[in-house]
Amino acid sequence: MAVVAASGCAPAGGQGPGRRAAALGHSPAGGGLAGLLAGVLACVLAGCAGPVSTLQPAGPAAREAAQLWWGMLTVGVIVLIGVVALWLHALRRPSAMVGPAEAKRITLLWLVGGGLLLPGFTLIALLAFGIPAGHRMLPLPLAGGEAPLRIEVIGHQWWWEVHYPDSGVVLADELHLPAGQPVDVVVRSADVIHSFWIPRLAGKIDMVPGRSNLIRLQADEAGEYRGQCAEYCGVSHAFMVLRVVAHEPAAYAAWQQERGG
Amino acid sequence: MSGEASDWPRPRGGGKGEGGGAGTGAADKVPQSSDGDPDPARLHEDFNAVWGNPRGWRSVTIVNHTAIGLRFMLTGLGFFLFGGLLAMLIRTQLALPGHTIMTPEVYAQVFTMHGTVMMFLFAVPMMEGLAVYLLPKMLGARDLVFPRLSALGYWCYLFGGLILCASLFLGIAPDAGWFMYTPLASATYTPGPNSDFWLIGITFVEISAVSAGVELAVSILRARAPGMSLDKMPLYAWYILTMAMMIIIGFPPLILGSILLELERAAGMPFFDPTRGGDPILWQHLFWLFGHPEVYIIFLPAAGIVSTLLPVFARRPIVGYAWVVVAVLTTGFISFGLWVHHMFTVGIPMLAQAFFSAASMLVAIPTAIQVFSWIATLWLGRPVFHLPMLWLTGFLVIFVAGGLTGVMLALVPFDWQVHDTHFVVAHMHYVLVGGMFFPLIAGLYYWLPHFSGRMASPALGRWGFWLVFGGFNLNFLVMHWTGLLGMPRRVNTYEAGLGWDLPNLVSSIGGFIMAAGVVTVLADILLHFRFGRPAPDNPWQADTLEWATALPPSPYNFISLPRVEGRHPLWDQPGIGRELAAGRGGLAVIDHGRRETWGTDPASGEVREIIHLPGNTALPFLAALSLAALCIALLAKAYGVALAAAVVVAGLLLRWSWENGAHPAAAPDARTAPGDPPLHSRTADGPGLWGMALTLLADGALYLALLFGWFYLWTVGPTWQVPEGGGMAGSAGRLLLAAAVVHTLAQFGMRRMARGGALRHGAAAFAAVAAGGALALGLVYAALQAAALVVTATAHDAVIAVVLGYSLAHLGMATAVTLLQALRVRRGYVGLEAPYEPLVVARLWHYNGGVLWSSYAALVLFPPAWGGAWGGV
Numbered sequence A: 001m002a003v004v005a006a007s008g009c010a011p012a013g014g015q016g017p018g019r020r021a022a023a024l025g026h027s028p029a030g031g032g033l034a035g036l037l038a039g040v041l042a043c044v045l046a047g048c049a050g051p052v053s054t055l056q057p058a059g060p061a062a063r064e065a066a067q068l069w070w071g072m073l074t075v076g077v078i079v080l081i082g083v084v085a086l087w088l089h090a091l092r093r094p095s096a097m098v099g100p101a102e103a104k105r106i107t108l109l110w111l112v113g114g115g116l117l118l119p120g121f122t123l124i125a126l127l128a129f130g131i132p133a134g135h136r137m138l139p140l141p142l143a144g145g146e147a148p149l150r151i152e153v154i155g156h157q158w159w160w161e162v163h164y165p166d167s168g169v170v171l172a173d174e175l176h177l178p179a180g181q182p183v184d185v186v187v188r189s190a191d192v193i194h195s196f197w198i199p200r201l202a203g204k205i206d207m208v209p210g211r212s213n214l215i216r217l218q219a220d221e222a223g224e225y226r227g228q229c230a231e232y233c234g235v236s237h238a239f240m241v242l243r244v245v246a247h248e249p250a251a252y253a254a255w256q257q258e259r260g261g
Numbered sequence B: 001m002s003g004e005a006s007d008w009p010r011p012r013g014g015g016k017g018e019g020g021g022a023g024t025g026a027a028d029k030v031p032q033s034s035d036g037d038p039d040p041a042r043l044h045e046d047f048n049a050v051w052g053n054p055r056g057w058r059s060v061t062i063v064n065h066t067a068i069g070l071r072f073m074l075t076g077l078g079f080f081l082f083g084g085l086l087a088m089l090i091r092t093q094l095a096l097p098g099h100t101i102m103t104p105e106v107y108a109q110v111f112t113m114h115g116t117v118m119m120f121l122f123a124v125p126m127m128e129g130l131a132v133y134l135l136p137k138m139l140g141a142r143d144l145v146f147p148r149l150s151a152l153g154y155w156c157y158l159f160g161g162l163i164l165c166a167s168l169f170l171g172i173a174p175d176a177g178w179f180m181y182t183p184l185a186s187a188t189y190t191p192g193p194n195s196d197f198w199l200i201g202i203t204f205v206e207i208s209a210v211s212a213g214v215e216l217a218v219s220i221l222r223a224r225a226p227g228m229s230l231d232k233m234p235l236y237a238w239y240i241l242t243m244a245m246m247i248i249i250g251f252p253p254l255i256l257g258s259i260l261l262e263l264e265r266a267a268g269m270p271f272f273d274p275t276r277g278g279d280p281i282l283w284q285h286l287f288w289l290f291g292h293p294e295v296y297i298i299f300l301p302a303a304g305i306v307s308t309l310l311p312v313f314a315r316r317p318i319v320g321y322a323w324v325v326v327a328v329l330t331t332g333f334i335s336f337g338l339w340v341h342h343m344f345t346v347g348i349p350m351l352a353q354a355f356f357s358a359a360s361m362l363v364a365i366p367t368a369i370q371v372f373s374w375i376a377t378l379w380l381g382r383p384v385f386h387l388p389m390l391w392l393t394g395f396l397v398i399f400v401a402g403g404l405t406g407v408m409l410a411l412v413p414f415d416w417q418v419h420d421t422h423f424v425v426a427h428m429h430y431v432l433v434g435g436m437f438f439p440l441i442a443g444l445y446y447w448l449p450h451f452s453g454r455m456a457s458p459a460l461g462r463w464g465f466w467l468v469f470g471g472f473n474l475n476f477l478v479m480h481w482t483g484l485l486g487m488p489r490r491v492n493t494y495e496a497g498l499g500w501d502l503p504n505l506v507s508s509i510g511g512f513i514m515a516a517g518v519v520t521v522l523a524d525i526l527l528h529f530r531f532g533r534p535a536p537d538n539p540w541q542a543d544t545l546e547w548a549t550a551l552p553p554s555p556y557n558f559i560s561l562p563r564v565e566g567r568h569p570l571w572d573q574p575g576i577g578r579e580l581a582a583g584r585g586g587l588a589v590i591d592h593g594r595r596e597t598w599g600t601d602p603a604s605g606e607v608r609e610i611i612h613l614p615g616n617t618a619l620p621f622l623a624a625l626s627l628a629a630l631c632i633a634l635l636a637k638a639y640g641v642a643l644a645a646a647v648v649v650a651g652l653l654l655r656w657s658w659e660n661g662a663h664p665a666a667a668p669d670a671r672t673a674p675g676d677p678p679l680h681s682r683t684a685d686g687p688g689l690w691g692m693a694l695t696l697l698a699d700g701a702l703y704l705a706l707l708f709g710w711f712y713l714w715t716v717g718p719t720w721q722v723p724e725g726g727g728m729a730g731s732a733g734r735l736l737l738a739a740a741v742v743h744t745l746a747q748f749g750m751r752r753m754a755r756g757g758a759l760r761h762g763a764a765a766f767a768a769v770a771a772g773g774a775l776a777l778g779l780v781y782a783a784l785q786a787a788a789l790v791v792t793a794t795a796h797d798a799v800i801a802v803v804l805g806y807s808l809a810h811l812g813m814a815t816a817v818t819l820l821q822a823l824r825v826r827r828g829y830v831g832l833e834a835p836y837e838p839l840v841v842a843r844l845w846h847y848n849g850g851v852l853w854s855s856y857a858a859l860v861l862f863p864p865a866w867g868g869a870w871g872g873v
């Protein structure tokens, strides 16, 4: 357990599976407030490292999601403890006889303060962080104007068909991509709904027959990652796994050359 | 809210008369006008002669709400145990990596059935059952206003549930997850009958939910104690009213979706098939349009239990009654605008996602208002701690935690990560178990004396609580972590070394501890029926009227009906129970042989008429039995048998509506006591008007969901195809227009009949109106023919066929009941003294008129306006 814990929960970037120890010493929280409390609690519970752990992100989108989690966990724990403490205190409090006017004042205080203001402000704060974070994850045009690499993935019961339109390379159950640069993945389905998900790189996107969806991925460093189908798609859903390999850009080019040529 | 501090409970003297019977006739201190009270024991006997429940096989004829409510709850408990057993199977399989005690096929059936059973056969019916049992008592009435409908609902629930669960034993249970996403659930990818069991079984059970919804809403609005204006209603009634309205509006989209998917599976009509112009995402919209409100349909009645119990244990009225009412209504309203938060990963435009994200978070506000009202109530009260309070405290901890993860999930970028993982499984159990199961157990303990006349033991109960609470958190708190570590939901097993081994083992251990806790609680409850000490009157010193009945109550609840002056009748008049049992309230006569309760004004609660209620009858049982036969025939694809069963159902329902109103079986004697208002069937204002209105609301929700599908496919369906030629252009459209015009004329005729024309023109005029309906029906049928639809070729033609089929069914129904009215006029059941039924029937006509015109607009006017490719328009 201690070993797992020591392997760290750092949302900070870029550990391949073999390099988890490097996470030691990073701050567990990228998001300011989300501090030790959350990190310690979490690591004591079970550790957050793992080949498909969203809490050991290896790409910008997954990292932002993990940061959101740590921040929300911190605020959530505080709110939960606060509300439960209030409840327990109210239960045990020696009953003071309050007059009707005083009762009215207290009522208003609780209802306006706890019922309106507390959730109101929390939600505004949450959206203020969340909407921009979601926006940054979108496959928007890049600043430089050049188009990111495009890969097409088609879900089948129960395997992944991976196409590289630029080079004509076709793979099964394996996705190769260059590290350190954004990649757009177009997903489709050949049969039922699947969901394309590489937890350490980014969130998931459904593969829906009749539609194409787009998701942007980026692996910060070369290494192996694991993708898996997230939408129940039939009996072998649990085994619909995708091997993801991020290469250094030069190695990626070489790999494409070799496969495509 | 002004008088809040003044209506504190007054402690009552130690009344400790034994429960059972109708009170002991002790001398009463509160004087009231009474001229020689009759003997209470005699009164009880006389009332029981009219209201009593038969035993043996005749007990299938019982329609009384107390019996039906208990049946709902017992059956719900049975399904809960079944669903719990399935949960234990799941947890056993997931306890260790690579553990395969079940094949993937079986595992899929087990998790699908676990979710389905828990949501549809446990949570919703349990909450309805409790409401059916409690509401009339709390409102000071003798029964719900449509007792036969309660019975029908119960039997549909039982038979539907049994059919559904039987599939698991046959090894052909639904296996595509409890939300049946298509194409996985379609005939191509699930060729066996698995999905059919879900679609047909759940639709059957849904009849029960919708009928309970109509029943509860009308009863709350129209059958309260005199004087109980809306602002004096117990909070529980507000919660149930909201739940009932949500069921009425929220379930029809699922019923429609299920019908469409079943039509796709059985008849090849491609509503959701993208290769023929359909869209699988439409199913998701229809499902979650229901599915999100569903979780509030489950939570709100549970919160109603909290708001009922908490003030009693805090020994003061709830703080902020009006705030809570507004919060509950707002929750119901908002919850219809959130469904897309279950679909953040399907590729919906970002702007829409942001909107639904913010809207989803908004529900936190009314929920927080309730939580803080509860805290403030404890704060300002003088709380006493009994076992139910322990469960309420557990509820608070777990539910607030679940609410917080819910807000997290509403944040789109975070949801993209944890959607469809065990994080979501953990979240939903926090809100479902915390928000529904814990208050339910609190409520069961609280109302136990009502069911049994006895009190439960505190010791065993505490053990049960701590086992459930501890086991639950061990199981599901850790499961959040499993999800964050990347474990998708619905995987039948997993490899070792992904970091999931330990948390899964811990979860499974927690699950078993929780199961032990559930068994302890059940043992406690069972034992108490034997060993519990007899309950005193009003054992918790509660304020609501259900504690003014005998413990356990008689089927009629009250010998005579109370009048209510404030929000807390039993705190205001602690002796009211004995008063009523002595016959000193309203409607204390029974020699007319009618079951009666007050019909009151929806807002002010003042008396408007006497509602007379039908007695025991086998019709609901037989109707449900034939419906079950219909379902089984559909499952077996024996369509001839299905047609025969449908005819039997229709016959039974017509018979049912025949024995209504002024029919001798319904009200043998129309005389009422001097000073009392008339019977509802002799006025123009009975509860049936409301029943019809709310049924049509449900019907309208279904129809709107259908139009939603049509417009959805036209505007955003990615592979929408409009076939060349045919369709509603040309003569089909003109025929539909003609049908709408003819119907409008007939509708005017119906309106005149409803306004009293029935009295002057009699049966022949009804027959003429019915003929108009039949003509409109024929024209719609001609339109269907002229459209030359190829329903298996495109979703376009399939939807048109359903829209027209819907009109045909409705016109047929209206024509039939109007003919029945003609007959009833001839028999004298409808006429000068009984002017009420034509008003009810007229509502159906107006509704149908609306349907025809909007179908015309949607099918004929909309497509060219949108720019559809129609050569000939």
Ligand code: HEM
Pocket (backbone or CB within 6 Å): B084, B087, B088, B090, B091, B111, B112, B114, B115, B116, B118, B119, B122, B123, B177, B178, B179, B425, B429, B432, B433, B436, B437, B475, B489, B490, B491, B511, B514
């Ligand atoms: C008694 C303790 C319970 C345990 C141990 C338990 C366990 C589980 C587990 C492990 C799953 C995930 C299955 C999977 O994704 O493979 C699940 C799914 C589910 N549970 Fe429970 N559950 C319990 C009680 C309940 C209750 C009381 C409800 C509702 C009122 C409920 C509603 C659901 C639903 C709706 C699903 C989703 C099913 C699906 O994915 O199709 N559960 N449960």
Ligand SMILES: [Cu+2]
Pocket (backbone or CB within 6 Å): A194, A195, A229, A230, A231, A232, A233, A234, A237, A238, A240
């Ligand atoms: Cu899958």
Ligand SMILES: [Cu+2]
Pocket (backbone or CB within 6 Å): B291, B292, B295, B338, B339, B341, B342
């Ligand atoms: Cu929801």
